[in-house]
Amino acid sequence: MTECQMLIDGAWTAAASGRTFLSRNPTTGEDWAILPDADAADVDRAVRAADAAFHAAAWHRTTATARGKLLRRLGDLVAANAAELAELETRDNGKLIRETRGQLAYLPEFFYYAAGLADKLEGSTLPIDKPDMLVFTVPAPVGVVAAIIPWNSPLYLTAIKLAPALAAGNTLVVKPSEHASASILRFAALVKEAGFPDGVVNVVTGLGGGAGAALTSHPLVRRVAFTGGPQTARHVIRATAENFAKLSLELGGKSANIVFDDADLEGAVNGAVAGIYAASGQSCVAGSRLLVQAGIYDRFVAALTARIARIRIGDPLDTASDMGPMATAQQLEIVETMMARAVEQGAVVLAGGRRPEGRDGWFYEPTLIACDDATLDIVQNEVFGPVAALLRFDDEAEALELANGTSYALAAGIWTKDIARGHRLARDVHAGIVWVNTYRAISAMAPIGGYGVSGYGREGGIQSVLDYTELKTVWINLSEDPMGDPFMMR
Numbered sequence: 001m002t003e004c005q006m007l008i009d010g011a012w013t014a015a016a017s018g019r020t021f022l023s024r025n026p027t028t029g030e031d032w033a034i035l036p037d038a039d040a041a042d043v044d045r046a047v048r049a050a051d052a053a054f055h056a057a058a059w060h061r062t063t064a065t066a067r068g069k070l071l072r073r074l075g076d077l078v079a080a081n082a083a084e085l086a087e088l089e090t091r092d093n094g095k096l097i098r099e100t101r102g103q104l105a106y107l108p109e110f111f112y113y114a115a116g117l118a119d120k121l122e123g124s125t126l127p128i129d130k131p132d133m134l135v136f137t138v139p140a141p142v143g144v145v146a147a148i149i150p151w152n153s154p155l156y157l158t159a160i161k162l163a164p165a166l167a168a169g170n171t172l173v174v175k176p177s178e179h180a181s182a183s184i185l186r187f188a189a190l191v192k193e194a195g196f197p198d199g200v201v202n203v204v205t206g207l208g209g210g211a212g213a214a215l216t217s218h219p220l221v222r223r224v225a226f227t228g229g230p231q232t233a234r235h236v237i238r239a240t241a242e243n244f245a246k247l248s249l250e251l252g253g254k255s256a257n258i259v260f261d262d263a264d265l266e267g268a269v270n271g272a273v274a275g276i277y278a279a280s281g282q283s284c285v286a287g288s289r290l291l292v293q294a295g296i297y298d299r300f301v302a303a304l305t306a307r308i309a310r311i312r313i314g315d316p317l318d319t320a321s322d323m324g325p326m327a328t329a330q331q332l333e334i335v336e337t338m339m340a341r342a343v344e345q346g347a348v349v350l351a352g353g354r355r356p357e358g359r360d361g362w363f364y365e366p367t368l369i370a371c372d373d374a375t376l377d378i379v380q381n382e383v384f385g386p387v388a389a390l391l392r393f394d395d396e397a398e399a400l401e402l403a404n405g406t407s408y409a410l411a412a413g414i415w416t417k418d419i420a421r422g423h424r425l426a427r428d429v430h431a432g433i434v435w436v437n438t439y440r441a442i443s444a445m446a447p448i449g450g451y452g453v454s455g456y457g458r459e460g461g462i463q464s465v466l467d468y469t470e471l472k473t474v475w476i477n478l479s480e481d482p483m484g485d486p487f488m489m490r
């Protein structure tokens with residue numbers, strides 16, 4: 001059993017109450033790590049440490065260029081420790097080692113990109129229409145940022161928040177998911193090693209309703225960056241509303257992967273697999289609705305089911321495996337319950353639809369389920385598992401109507417050789433991210449996020465750093481005018 005401590009004000013610490021909780025390995029179902037169960041008192045200590053660090057000269061007076069250098073050093077340390085971080089994450093959340101290694105190989109880019117932006121956040125001098133006034137704007141950091149992280153990609157979802165927040169000069173308290181905290185604690189040690197002053201980055205581990213709720217409702221937290229489910233987000237919205245804290249929400253999706261008759265068949269089949277079976281469907285951008293045009297439908301379904309039959313379910317630490325387990329026993333139960341309901345409502349299982357035989361752990365087979373009716377629960381609601389709901393359409397108008405027929409708007413995939421059609425769909429589909437003839441591509445430079453039930457705010461790209469700032473407007477009176485009539489607006 002691995003024993004972990006959390007990081008508050010530069011010191012490794014247990015929960016003040018001494019309480020702990022266990023993290024289980026989804027591949028075996030066995031407990032493997034023991035973690036501090038932070039409560040409101042621990043969270044308060046972490047937030048106060050972050051607030052003090054924000055105001056202390058060691059951070060507040062650090063130049064933006066120096067912050068960039070620290071971030072670059074952190075990126076180098078992540079690169080140097082990538083193998084260990086990837087393995088920790090795979091053990092904790094059951095994600096394929098192939099995928100966690102791939103994510104870790106790219107992760108330093110988020111730090112390098114934010115590092116480059118740190119000293120390029122410029123305000124402007126305004127050509128003001130008042131005589132003898134010099135007016136300029138300055139992007140200023142907001143203060144303490146709370147980052148709330150889910151279990152599916154802990155390090156990636158931490159990096160995409162932490163790097164821009166630090167580049168802008170903020171301090172943070174990170175709360176990982178209770179199901180996958182270990183890799184973020186190891187990462188916290190690298191933050192320390194990189195040389196960030198104590199208190200600039202704090203990590204508290206604990207349960208959502210305890211540490212999570214205490215953190216998002218803490219009055220000293222000025223900005224919350226949340227990734228997780230819509231139900232939890234509603235609590236977070238209420239908590240931040242009380243304190244007027246700024247908020248970004250990266251929630252789930254029910255993303256449409258749309259295959260037209262003229263699509264490259266092999267590419268579209270690979271795109272469908274990448275969309276829903278990669279990460280066992282536990283991806284916010286999962287292409288969980290497969291919309292396929294009538295003319296290619298039979299060939300596509302035959303090719304996809306043949307491809308599904310070749311997917312190797314297995315130990316996520318084995319590089320030969322294509323699909324690992326669900327990250328939690330509860331997630332497996334959700335998948336099974338939603339599948340049973342879909343079948344009861346008349347959907348037809350074309351592949352999978354059950355746990356694989358002879359395996360411990362929380363595995364579920366890659367599943368394809370044909371749905372005639374777009375109002376079925378399985379078509380409307382996020383499963384967060386390897387289940388693709390298949391729908392047939394006749395023409396572009398119907399494809400668009402189906403694609404836009406949910407309350408989510410996170411991502412969409414379009415498979416066609418017709419460039420004009422690709423652009424039309426990209427323009428008209430309701431989604432924050434649109435991929436044409438590709439899927440699940442990410443970059444530090446490209447914003448990610450959605451609207452509707454998928455949340456608001458964007459992570460990644462230049463704007464993401466500005467989102468961790470407040471624009472300050474400064475007026476300087478250049479004249480000797482002693483203000484004249486004080487009862488008049490100037």
Ligand code: NAD
Nearest residue numbers: 149150151176177208212213228229232235250251252284
């Ligand atoms: P979750 O909402 O259950 O938990 C997310 C985080 O919120 C965890 O750290 C949890 O401890 C914390 N939390 C729980 N209750 C809280 C409360 N009352 N106050 C504050 N924090 C609280 O989500 P999950 O099950 O960990 O992750 C799955 C969900 O996340 C899915 O819906 C998925 O689509 C979404 N997700 C979205 C993205 C994206 O970028 N859009 C990425 C990954 C996951």
